[in-house]
Amino acid sequence: MNPRHLQAFITVAHALSFARAAEQLHLSAPALSLAIRNLERELGGALFSRSTRQVRLTLEGAEFLPQAIQLMGDWGSARDRIRQRFTLQRGHVSVAAMPSFAGSVLPQVLSEFRRRHPRVQITVHDVINEQAADMVATGRVELAFGFRPGNDPGIDFKQLWLERFVAVLPGDMEFAGKSIRWSQLMERPFITLQRPSSTRRMLEESLARHGLQLAVELETHQLFTVIQMVAAGLGVSVLPSMLARHSVASGARVLKLRNPAISQPVGVMCRSSHELSTAAAALVRCAQQAAVRPKW
Secondary structure (H helix, E strand, C coil): CCHHHHHHHHHHHHHCCHHHHHHHHCCCHHHHHHHHHHHHHHHCCCCEEECCCCEEECHHHHHHHHHHHHHHHHHHHHHHHHHHHHCCCCEEEEEEECHHHHCCCHHHHHHHHHHHCCCEEEEEEECCHHHHHHHHHCCCCCEEEEECCCCCCCEEEEEEEEEEEEEEEECCCCCCCCEEEHHHHCCCCEEEECCCCHHHHHHHHHHHHCCCCCCEEEEECCHHHHHHHHHCCCCEEEEEHHHHHHHHHCCEEEEEEECCCCEEEEEEEEECCCCCCHHHHHHHHHHHHHCCCCCC
16 A cells, blocks of 8 residues: 555545546556455455446445545655754754853854754753763764864764864963963963863873873863853963953953874764764754864
8 A cells, every 4th residue: 555546545435436437547447447356355344335427435435434534644744844854944953062162152153054954953062071971872962063073983073174182371461472381371370171071181181292280179060161161360361262362352362282282183972873864864964064163
């Protein structure tokens, strides 16, 4: 049984004439008769009582008619819903993003996506990078934006850009030049995120490779709290450059960082061997096209 068989049955039942039904369906009389016979064979009995003068529904056919109409309605609704998803007239995509991305670049990406596909719903989980990767691996979200995760064979990573870390200083701190060395920065109280933050881990690992150790005096769970603490003159920090504008807007000062300079790839995480939905794939394209690479 398929939708063509059901439509043929419904049309004949309403017309009570194979000739008129064939004309309405733009089918030949033999093709229509074959469709009805195939349907009757599958169901196990006659749906119509035929004579040279009249076509009538059998009792079984009359009982089946409202069910056939309902099946066709359900089929049409299901077909329309999935077509709307494929054409992005409707749909839903759930994503995760690390806070630095969610608070800086993601709003621009989502704005462009909503402009193109206003009827697609979006759910955003603003979580630390490790949790974002875990949500992808366990299927709780289709994709996540963040730093490259650890060696997880269940996650594919597509780089968007190479993110450079910058020094964030109090706005009234006197310092000549547009860049600062780590040795100069570490002379001040250092503020950073608490473990298991990926930002803190990357800083500690990068410094360790150069024989340096991060001496933390203040720590918190939120990046934007770090920025406010620095702006209030409590110390200095090192943050992803995508937060440079937020730092400056809060009254802090941003400088390039050297000796060593630190950078990490930022990109899209998704599950290996799982194709993205049409909506999720469209969101990735927006991220590739609309994400502004920081100037720092």
